[in-house]
Amino acid sequence: MASRDDEMRDFLYRAGIESGAVDSALEIDAVMQQWRRRFRKRELGASALRDLKLDDRLDLAQLDVLIAIWAPSKEFTCKAGQETMVATVAERLAIDPSRASRLISDLIARGLARRAVSQQDARRTIVELTEGGKAIVRAVRRYKFLLMGDFLSGWTPEERATFLPLLDRFSKWTDEAPNMASDHFVEEIAALVAALPPVDGG
Template sequence: MAAFLEHAGITRRMTDKALEVDAILQQWRRRIDKRELGQMALTELGLDIDLPKLDVLIATWAPSNEFGTETGETMVSTIATRLHIDPSRASRLVSELIGQGLLARGVSQQDARRTIVELTDKGRATVNAVRTIKFLLLGDFLSGWTDAEVETFLPLLDRFSTWSEESRAKGQSRLAPTIAELRAGLHKSAH
């Protein structure tokens, strides 16, 4: 692989660094997939909800640092879009959360024919407690870093977070011949 990447203009040093980054990301992905922090928060707080329901509560509240600056009323379809889930699944989760007293249906102020979803006081307190634990732990972890480390890390993490989109765009242009060569090699070896 290293020779092929070098042929494509990626130095062996960058290949080694890419392998290191990939290993870190794979370990991180496995931990994120387990949702350790969210599960720990639910357990520590003694909450009788699971992680998908927590996601719906947070998507209903829609903090701008996660969902952008979109404002307005939240409907079941809004939650489905924010979480990239099927509307019927979002509807089922919303109904269960209404049954638990964490969400309530309301009437749209913009169009009385629409039904909106809102956090109840209990739902708002739940979201606040879970997010407080999250930022308590993250803040405690980052407090061991210097200001310079944090100021260096944040813009780099933000920049890195777009690597797949940038790579895909480059793959359709500068790297297209190399990807075509790789694809041709696969088809040749299959015969």
């Protein structure tokens, strides 16, 4: 009996995908699904809060907002001197502005963030971290990069030089992929739709 992977291979071959790419796609997807489940649990962030004795002071959503206000340039590609507003945090984290506002208010109440007047436009209110908020972000980032740096120390320079641009290339593809399917595989998608059973509206 053919396995599900064999059925998928056959489908992709018929769509014109070469065999090496098919096998790689199946293996990468398996790793990504495992990765996604681990990231959903936020195990690294949770362990950072626990080991730094912060888990009784803030949760992962609040930590995300602290980091979004801090805005590491490599993570959020922010321009130098860019000010942070509630809408900026919402955009950086891809969350609803009302949720961003509530989380920021929580951090202000905890003394980890504050509102201030924009130096660029006095009519605008910005958000910035207090010294306490900055200290938490620094500690969490140092915790993370201690672990990551230690792991990557076991790689050769050639492995790191090969991996990083490929990871960046793959990351950019994941941004583009949702808009590519309907343009590249019109007939295949139409066939998939036609083969679906009718939905019981009752």
